[in-house]
Amino acid sequence: MDKLIIQTKHADYPVYIGPGLRFRLAELIPDQYSSFYIITDDQVGRYYGDEVYEALSGFKTYIYTVQSGENAKSMKVYQEILDDMLEKQLDRRTCVVALGGGVVGDLAGFVAATYLRGVGFIQMPTTLLAHDSSVGGKVAINHKMGKNLIGAFYHPSAVIYDSETLETLSLRERRSGFAELIKHSLIDSVQFFDQLKAAVPNETAMTPENIQPFIKEGIRVKAGIVSQDERESGIRTHLNFGHTLGHAIESEYGYGRLAHGEAVAIGMVFAMHLSEAHYRRKLPIDKVSSWLKALGLPTQVPAGLNIENILHRMRYDKKTQAGSLRFVLMKEIGSVETKTVAIEEVEEVLSAFMKKNK
Template sequence: MKNIHVRSTIQSYDIVIGNHIRHHIKDQLDKNYSSILIITDSNVGKLYAQDIHDGLNQKNIFIEIVDAGEQSKNIETFYNLHTKAIEYGLDRQSLIIALGGGVIGDLAGFVAATYMRGIDFIQVPTTLLAHDSSVGGKVAINHDKGKNLIGSFYPPVLVLYDTDTLQTLPPKEIRSGYAELIKEAMLSDSGLWNKLLSQHLDRITPADLEQFLEMGIKIKAEIVQQDERESGVRKFLNLGHTLGHAIEADLGYGVLTHGEAVAIGLLFAFYVSEQELQAVLPIQELRDWLKRNEYPFLVNTDRIDELIDLMKRDKKTEHNQIQMVLLNKIGDPVTHIVEENKLKNYLTSFVEREIING
């Protein structure tokens, strides 16, 4: 079992990584809670909810299951979960457990942040992608006009990462989470980048996956500790997300996984970095690796204007200027304002090259 401590001005917390630790969750709690609400989804709930319930070994445990998928991260589900919390009698000494992937972590975390002005919550991620979203204390729901536009900074009291749960992930979810690992490597050093791109996802071993997972968490934790509220270097973690979020919203949440959309955004960030910064980046290497591992290159090619509008609603946009995270080289990110007319030209040529002719 491994422990990574994350310092926070709001609330510091530990990330505990180990195998089968979901069965002993009670051992990790440092206080007694009056009641506990486990929020999970229709895929994860049938696999692990009972394990968590039994591992808590106390009365007043409730389970709420929402539909699996990004489309559940909406205001209606958020409101319904508040209603359930009230009906179950949760008070300020209660706990919410987010059991699932990034969608559940964001949704349940935002419920915890706003219920009675904030109660404790624990992240129990069950996907590779959630190694990223469970660290850093950002919780949110989506709006029809943009992803994660309604939310807060609200750290968990604990992240409990049972790596055994990764064994049940379908290939689509492995692809999704691995894209965020690649992003973290782009922000850190070429050594990790080379290790990640030397793998074929069909043949990656659990031991390698766990090693990469720990490295990715450490990279994100270090950045978050420097800039908790995303006023500086934490913006770099949005590499690939300006276009990725726009693609998700435009196609409809759930058509692509978050990581699959971000993978397209990472390739586009390379492309724009070459144009704007004259950077020399391994774009061909990334393109070939994504294709070998069957990442979908899915963009509505006749909706460039709509994608630009969605990118303008990105949280990094300031004074209606689109700010992207670009790279001078692997391990050297910068934030860079890209003029709208240039961005439209870049996106048009990128789509023609990667999506239509790719």
């Protein structure tokens, strides 16, 4: 078992990574809670719900199952969970356990942050994508105007990552999570990028065995950034590389039609094009795009999407300020910065990007 400590101004907490950790919860979770409220989805719950419930059998434990998919991060589902918790008269010593991917983690974390002004929270990520979202304390639900617009900063007491859960991921889910690992490598260093590309050069090589050694490295990158900027007022925005356009595509195309990592892959390629235009310097776009394609990830905006609608979505993104579009731009692999970019410049590059990909 690997262990990392996330250190921020407001909270320090452990991240445990290893096989079979779902059976060791009584050992890993602090003995300070009156009850546990597990939130999972119908896909993950089918595989691991009973095992996690049994691992907490010495405590008063409840389990609530939502439908899998981005639509679970809605005001309606959030309200239904709060109603259930209040009906069960759960007190402030309750601990919410997020058993699932990024959707469940975001939803459960927002529930924990707001129920009785905040209760205990444990992240149990079961997807590769959630190696990113489970660390750092950002929790949220969606609004019809955009993704993650209603949320909070609320750290878990611990992150317990049972690596065996990667075995039940579909190839598409692995691809989506792997896109976030690629993001971490692009913002971190050429060395991390080259090592990741060499280990997983194509879709066939995208096995849990090849991916697992890099999970800790991806979390290390995020932990280092979060420790310096807990509330996303500075360099933490670098973690949004590829997300400004990615979130706009997800919202406009319809949640669930593209996996989050698929949208981010498109967003990263566009961010590199925008960076080339902004800084007037050459970037290895072809190298990155070719690798993404070899992994089965998209690099083009889906056909049928309208540029005006996408720009409108980006204006509502939580990363905008005073109506200006803010992008994480790349100077070179391992060197990025967050810049306010004129809407006219974004529109020009996006128009060319979408026409080129038709």
